[in-house]
Amino acid sequence: MNKVKCECGHVNPHGTVLCEACGNILDEKARQGKLLDMRYEGSARRSQTYNKTIIDRIWNFFSSVKVGVILIVITLIATAIGSILPQVSTLGQLPVPAHQYYEENYGWFGKLYYFFGFHDTYGSWWYLLLIASIGVSLVICSLDRAIPLYKALKNQRVKRNTNFLNRQRLYNKAENVEIDFTTLKEKLKKKHYNVHIDNGNLLAEKGRFSRWGPYVNHIGLIIFLIGCMLRFVPGFYINEFLWIKEGETLAIPGTDKQYYLTNHEFIFEVYDESDGEVFRNAIEEKGMIAKNFQTNVTLYSAEQSLPGEEPELEKIKDYEIQVNKPLKIDGYALYQSSYRLNEIASMTFALTNKETGESYGNITIDLNNPQKKYDLGNGYGVELLDYFPNFQMKDGVPSTASQDPLNPAFAFKMVTPDRPEGERSFAAIQQTIEVTENKYKMEFQTAEMVNYSGLTVRLDNTLPVIAIGGVIFLIGLAQGSFWQHRRIWIKTEKGGCHIAGHTNKNWYGFHKEIEKILSDTNIPIPIDQKTEKNQEKE
């Protein structure tokens, strides 16, 4: 492609608007304007220059900030719509199919919401596609601008074309001035400018690194997005849940039985008077306010064992898992996520003669592990025919509503020496149903209660990548936001001088700074041509 040679002798890439070296205006259109468009220093951007192949077209499409903004706005709207109704993923186990749930609860709106897939906005393919498009746009926009901008700033010379200077927003000129460059240099240096003087021309520059801020933060975002995608790589992300009751030792799911955990105690505390007088009003108004959820555990590592063999446990440590204080081991974290208080762990019944009240022994049924047969000796025994953890009568047939032992019920067969065939009895809490008139009954004795702790087990190896992306993003954001790139040019010509200033933002502070530097010199203070232009309009 044709290179463009400027009158100053510098050879610019095809498509350059402002000569990289002297700032001379190479584009006819730009010459017409009163002020220059200084974005990207008028450098040649690929997207503005080529439009031939499909790759050019795709490149051009994604390199447009307009397209980028449109993508952001579409994502913004989709994100907002997704927050109108609860997402299906937050609803847990639904009693009815999801489409029915949305229609029943939210009417025609819920039906449409489901129909258009907004019930799972953030997990849908089109949402991921939007985010991915923003990612592509980030990369292409950055490459399209950062490289030419870098070249333009690197190639800039001290001596600038007058056409460039008098089209800057801050500009002034004067005839017959003698400039004391040595004092001026000192003054500029005090304000942390890098000063270059070349044969009666001056370039003072500071904060160029802030121009790289946007590109740095975009790199951070890309790393962040890559980190989020790594989740789908096997081994990077494990999400399990462990219900463990007090006194129990279980393998931690997701760890390949490498780690075991014992739950010694689950602690649930609420605020009371001892927490101070200041909270009294709040506690009275709200009733109970939870203070602490805690599981006291011991963590073990296990030697690799053969299937069926008892694992050999080696204690690693004792720990108190609390909300905000997960137990961490080897990349895994165990979080206090849930609990169930006072659940029936076991129930004890006595085989009893209904008439005499004589008891032939107790059986204790571990609800987690009910046995088929309980032998009481001397020919007495009980068979457990059926067990319903959460008993209900549905259409005249006993069934269970769930697997949680909320309302346990049992179908027994009582075998005694005088009734070797056995008698059948059905025992639920506070009721006994008999099909035939029985001689014996199962009399409820006691129930043992236990607390369950619900722990989330999570391994997330994407976190370091995400954290690095986040940190780079923040650095880039601060770099581009809190600093600004300021330049002052002075050109002496035919005994007079031109002075121009440019900053990428915060003109007010820049103008004040120039005023201060130029006070007590004979150099004219630049005038804000933009304000003047506005005044003309008014």
Add this chain to the structure above:
Amino acid sequence: MAELSSNLLLIAFVIYLIATLFFGGAIRQKKGMDESHYKNKVTLSAKIGITLTIIGFIVHIGYFITRWIAAGHAPVSNMFEFITFFSLMVVGAFILIYFLYHTPVLGVFALPIVLILIGYASMFSRDITPLIPPLRSIWLPLHVMTTAAGQAILAISFIAGLIYLIKTVNQAEATRKRFSLELIMYFITVVIGFIVITSTFSFMNYEAQFEWVNKEGELSTIDYALPALVGPNEGTLLTASKMEPLVELPANFNTSRVNTVIWSFIAGTIIYILVRLITRKRISQMVQPLVSKINGNLLDEISYRSVLIGFPIFTLGGLVFAMIWAQIAWTRFWAWDPKEVWALITWFFYAAFLHLRLSRGWHGEKSAWLAVIGFGIIMFNLIFVNLVIAGLHSYV
């Protein structure tokens, strides 16, 4: 200590009120208001105004510290505490911008907004609440305070943008812009209406309890602090001799809150109509002369600069710290909780704003509209999402 804390807040409120008057006086004087904004002369009235603001700010900090001592934890754990802290940060951001740009006119708008915020906060329960387990973390102050600081600086961008619009939108022609600007004024009046109506009935100790059937079909009770215009699903009034509801709403709604919203609009509309009748002017038209002399370019720069300072701080507090804490407390750094979603939307919005400004050249009026809308999203997240779309963040 808790009582001292409340008194300090009240004192700060009064000082801000007086400071507003002085800033108002400052912009009435012709001196120092010429176009050459690089040589602003600060008037005596403005000096008194900013001094009072700083004193108010210190007293306001006094409220915050004493409440912290009383509660034993950072007082940023419920609506009242968050909004009072947010208003403190708005004052801080205003003081910062004032010393960068020496613009008393900003005070004429920023301080009344602060007064409205403190008034709004006081309508929520002022009890010191103990922290529930998820909130007991060092990240509570880190996350909430950083977010509030970022949002407060973005609020300054809104205020500068609003002044810009009041100055530039032509009041002589019935345009969509004029209507939208007046709509913003109307919404601010509705918030004032909310404060007036709620404090009136609270002063009269109004309370009505209803029994109603909730979404799960269970019997439940609900308290009303305002007379019920809309009642709960199959509700029966339990309190004697109180107003019976005019309409009954389905069980999906928190009717007490809907009722409050309706009352706020009624009260706000009445106040708005009264102002219109008395002054015979639109509110934006009424304030326009106050700001006609201020330099538009300067306002534009203040608005943009505030976004540049506020956006990174908001990102740090509202997204980064939020994610770190969520990873620790909720087991995952992102849970698509409504509040989180709206923080992301806010972030997207300001990101779009910055791109439009940097690359599409949206300066001046367009930029001012965006600053106003951005703050609208922040307020939506604070008010609507917290009160209506309850999620993991509903610590009201």
